[in-house]
Amino acid sequence: MPKDFLKDAKDEYDVVVIGSGLAGLTSANMLARNGHSILLLEQHYKLGGMATWFKRPGGHIFDISLHGFPYGMVKSCRRYWTQEIADSIVQLENIRFDNPMFSLTTNFNRVDFTKLLIEKFNLTPETVEGFFDKSRKMDFQDDQQMTTRQLFDEFFPGREDVIRLLMEPITYANGSTLEDPAISYGIVFSNFMSKGVFTFRGGTDRLIHLMQAELEKNKVDIRIRCDVEKIHCEGGRVSAVEVGGRKIKTQAVVSNANLKQTIFQLVGEEYFDRQFVEDAQAVRLNNSSTQVYMALKPDERIDETTGDLLFSSTAPVFQTDLLLSRDITSRTFSFYYPHTRPEGRQRCLIVSSTNANYDDWAHLPEDEYQVSKKDLVETTLDALDKYVPNIRDRIAHAEASTPRTFQHYTQHVAGASFGTKFEGLKVSFDVPKQIEGLYHAGSVGIIMSGWLGAMNYGRMVAGDVDNLLATGGSRTAASMV
Numbered sequence: 001m002p003k004d005f006l007k008d009a010k011d012e013y014d015v016v017v018i019g020s021g022l023a024g025l026t027s028a029n030m031l032a033r034n035g036h037s038i039l040l041l042e043q044h045y046k047l048g049g050m051a052t053w054f055k056r057p058g059g060h061i062f063d064i065s066l067h068g069f070p071y072g073m074v075k076s077c078r079r080y081w082t083q084e085i086a087d088s089i090v091q092l093e094n095i096r097f098d099n100p101m102f103s104l105t106t107n108f109n110r111v112d113f114t115k116l117l118i119e120k121f122n123l124t125p126e127t128v129e130g131f132f133d134k135s136r137k138m139d140f141q142d143d144q145q146m147t148t149r150q151l152f153d154e155f156f157p158g159r160e161d162v163i164r165l166l167m168e169p170i171t172y173a174n175g176s177t178l179e180d181p182a183i184s185y186g187i188v189f190s191n192f193m194s195k196g197v198f199t200f201r202g203g204t205d206r207l208i209h210l211m212q213a214e215l216e217k218n219k220v221d222i223r224i225r226c227d228v229e230k231i232h233c234e235g236g237r238v239s240a241v242e243v244g245g246r247k248i249k250t251q252a253v254v255s256n257a258n259l260k261q262t263i264f265q266l267v268g269e270e271y272f273d274r275q276f277v278e279d280a281q282a283v284r285l286n287n288s289s290t291q292v293y294m295a296l297k298p299d300e301r302i303d304e305t306t307g308d309l310l311f312s313s314t315a316p317v318f319q320t321d322l323l324l325s326r327d328i329t330s331r332t333f334s335f336y337y338p339h340t341r342p343e344g345r346q347r348c349l350i351v352s353s354t355n356a357n358y359d360d361w362a363h364l365p366e367d368e369y370q371v372s373k374k375d376l377v378e379t380t381l382d383a384l385d386k387y388v389p390n391i392r393d394r395i396a397h398a399e400a401s402t403p404r405t406f407q408h409y410t411q412h413v414a415g416a417s418f419g420t421k422f423e424g425l426k427v428s429f430d431v432p433k434q435i436e437g438l439y440h441a442g443s444v445g446i447i448m449s450g451w452l453g454a455m456n457y458g459r460m461v462a463g464d465v466d467n468l469l470a471t472g473g474s475r476t477a478a479s480m481v
C-alpha cells in the first residue's frame with residue numbers, strides 16, 4: 001500500500017500553506033509563532049523550493065540558488081527565524097567581473113563601487129552620488145513608468161561599460177532587464193550596495209534543516225509529497241484545500257505556488273472577477289535558468305583569488321537577449337570553497353548559472369535534449385578553463401540542469417526562476433481582495449523574488465493573515481508597502 005503522507009493530519013487548520021519555498025516557510029513560521037494551527041503542504045520530498053541542494057556520490061553537495069543575497073537577510077533571519085540562522089550569514093569578499101569591456105574585483109558595496117566608478121570609469125563624484133541616492137530613494141510611490149534604461153541614460157548617457165557593471169549582476173540576481181521599471185532595479189541594487197553580497201555558511205541543506213527544526217518547535221504540521229490539487233472557495237471565501245484525496249478545511253490559504261498556477265489551476269478563473277482575470281493573464285513570467293554543477297576531485301583546490309562570484313562574458317556588449325540565448329556568452333560562476341561547509345567533507349565545487357528561455361528547452365525531443373545538456377557541460381568546461389586551468393583533468397563530477405529541471409521540481413510555470421515580471425506584484429497583492437482568506441506569497445514582481453524578497457513577502461502576508469484571523473479585517477500586504 002502506498003504511504004499515507006497525510007496520516008494523522010487533522011480535518012481542519014486555521015491556515016494551510018501550500019509550498020515550502022522561503023516565502024511559504026516564513027509565513028508558516030510567523031503564523032505558528034502567533035499561535036495559529038498551521039498545515040504546511042509540499043509536493044516535493046524536500047522542503048525549500050528553489051532554495052535547495054542535491055548530493056552526489058563522493059561527498060559532493062551542490063547548492064542550487066545559494067549564490068548571493070543582500071545583508072538584509074541577517075535582519076530577516078533574526079526576526080522571522082533564529083539568531084543561529086542569522087549568525088551563519090557571511091560575506092562573499094571577491095566579486096569578479098571579466099568581459100571584453102573590463103576586468104575587475106570588488107566587494108560589491110557602495111564605497112567600493114563609488115571608488116571604481118570614479119577612478120576606473122572616470123565618472124565625477126557628483127554623478128555617482130546622484131545615481132546612488134536616486135536608486136536608494138526609490139519606492140512604490142515612485143513613477144513606475146521610468147525604465148531602468150532611462151534611469152541609466154539620465155546619469156550615464158552612452159556609457160555601455162558603466163551600464164554593464166551596474167546591470168549585469170542584477171539581471172543575474174533577479175532576471176530583470178533594461179526594459180523593466182527602474183524601481184525594480186533601484187530597490188534590489190540598493191539592497192546589495194548597502195553592505196555587499198552574502199551567503200549562508202553550512203549550505204542550503206543546513207539552513208533548511210534549521211528552519212524545519214524551528215517550524216517543528218512551533219508546532220507546524222509539515223507534510224512533504226503532498227501535491228495540492230484544488231483550493232475550494234464558497235461564498236467568496238476560502239473554505240478548504242484538496243490534497244491526497246482529502247478535503248481539509250481552513251479559514252485561510254497562503255499559496256507559495258507560482259502566481260499563475262494558484263489563480264488558474266488551484267482556484268480556477270471563475271472565482272475571480274473579469275478584470276482581475278485579464279490582469280492575471282497578462283502577467284509575464286520571469287525567465288528560467290540553466291546550471292552546470294562541477295565538483296573537483298577531493299585533493300584538488302582552487303586559489304581563492306579566483307573569486308566567490310564571477311560574472312564572466314565574452315559578449316562585446318551587454319544585451320538582455322544575449323544573456324538568455326542558448327548560444328551562451330555569459331556565465332556566472334559560483335565558487336564554493338571547503339569553508340562553505342566547514343563541517344562537511346573538504347571539497348571545492350563550482351556552479352555555473354545562465355539565465356535561459358524555457359521555450360528553448362521545453363520542446364526538444366528527448367535525445368536532442370540529452371545532447372544539448374551534454375553540450376552545455378562541455379562548453380561550460382571550456383569557458384571555465386580560463387579561470388581554473390586544466391579543469392577537465394581536475395573534476396570528479398559534472399552535470400547540467402535546464403528550465404525543464406526547475407519546472408519539474410517546483411512546478412513553476414515555465415520553470416521561472418524568479419516568479420513574474422513587475423505587473424505580477426499588483427495581481428499577487430490583489431488576490432485577497434478577490435477571495436477572502438486567500439493569499440499569495442512567493443517570488444513575484446522582481447522585487448519580491450530572490451531569497452530576501454521571498455522571505456520578506458512571506459512575513460508580510462503572514463501579517464495580513466494574522467490580522468484577518470484576529471479581527472476579520474481586510475488589511476493587505478499592498479497597504480503595508
Ligand SMILES: Cc1cc2nc3c(=O)[nH]c(=O)nc-3n(C[C@H](O)[C@H](O)[C@H](O)COP(=O)(O)OP(=O)(O)OC[C@H]3O[C@@H](n4cnc5c(N)ncnc54)[C@H](O)[C@@H]3O)c2cc1C
Nearest residue numbers: 019021022023043049050065067068228417442443450451
Ligand atoms: C538557478 C537559480 C539561481 C538562483 N540564485 C539566487 C541567488 O543567488 N540569490 C537569491 O536571492 N535568489 C536566487 N534565486 C531565486 C530564489 O531561489 C527564489 O526566488 C526563492 O527561493 C523562491 O522562493 P519562493 O518562496 O518564491 O518559493 P519557491 O522556491 O518557488 O517554492 C515554491 C514551492 O511550492 C511548492 N509547490 C508548488 N505547487 C505546489 C502544490 N500544488 N502543492 C504543494 N506544493 C507546491 C514547490 O514544490 C516549491 O517547493 C535563484 C533561483 C534559481 C532557480
